[in-house]
Amino acid sequence: MRSDPADYELVAPANLQEIVALLAEEPGTWLPIAGGTDVMVQYAAGKLSARKLVSIWNLPELRHIEVLADEVRIGAGCTYTDLRENETVGREFPLLVSAASWTGGIANQNRGTLGGNVVNASPAADSLPALLAYEAELILVSIRGERRVPYLDFHTDYKKTKLASDELIRDICLSRRFSEYFSYTRKVGARQAQAISKVCVAALGRLDGGKVKDVRIAVGSVAPVPLRLLETERIVQGKAIEPSLLLLAKKIAVAEIRPIDDIRSTMRYRSTVVGNLVAEFLEKLRANEPAI
């Protein structure tokens, strides 16, 4: 059943301060809407429970990319197109740019925002494994001030986050220390474009004397939240990439995920693919073979 616009309130305060003041006045009542690529879909389907919406679209405070000495701060309101067109992001964060290019078609990339992808918290969101791999941190703002939290455990359960009801994500901070790392990312979907992932992997790695010096492996669509495969990372640390290690890494990776059967894929397929992609990442890391 289609929604009646007369039942909904939508306001567009002029700046971030007014927006956080509004969120604080009636916590949990106002739903922020940026480019509408998730919210308007629910609205059109008559499934939007919030009746009061506050527009954060195109707010200057949320739509800038700041390059600092040791990190790049991406405003939560930056679109996928903004990410794809930014030179520093393109050069230093290829995992994120690939994910942005996989997200919907051009029209959705022009409206969908990185902050929206984080808050919408779909385990199948393509940009989230990239943020995990880069060890992103979030700056959250509210009328109480701001706080900086690691993105690693921001998602607490399916579609649940640590964002307080009066808070908004202002920036997604990406450390520049991974810019020399080997990058690997791959999305497996039913078709090449415009398909929600069955499995999505984003990984970074570095070798030293033929042995794994440091790796980050993150996966999407295989658990209630986007996951860092911390145990798999630990197990390969310091080791030479050999067939026996690939077998072990596959086994550990599969044990770390919690995939389900759903309309897009099966638990069994997802497990097999995650194992294979982790092995593929390690093999390409060893061979230093371009993997984006």
Place this chain on the structure above:
Amino acid sequence: MTTNISSGGRAKCELSFTVNGERRTVRVHPMERLLDVLRQELALTGAKEGCAEGECGSCSVLMDGALVNSCLVPILQAKSANIVTIEGLAAGAQLNCLQEAFLDFGGAQCGICTPGMILAASHLLQRNPQPTIGDIREGLSGNLCRCTGYVQIFDAVAKAVQFKART
């Protein structure tokens, strides 16, 4: 409520924006979709409703130069924006080169996807005047067609690129 809300609310409000070069003012609920306002208030029925969830691209329009799905834009966010619909591409009876090429190559069959396809192609050519076939496919990947099998559409866009390069 102490917060100063600069615009919007639940009741109908008056807001203005530019559509195909003309300043238009409408009285609408802020959550009405840009697509519905174009079709119902302004009688611009070129943008079509297909999926209503941003998957098919048949409602594509340009908003401040960016291709958007008008079914996903609450009208309040289009306040003061510059909107271009398919009705704004031709100069009177003179079709734009993409429109000509779609006619010449059979890029339009039932016509539902065509306005969105042409606007997506126009958006692509503005950013990338010499697209490869891969660029064309990517630029149009958010627009679904159930008639043509896409080949005629890609050919039409490629032809329009050649035509533009010559003129």
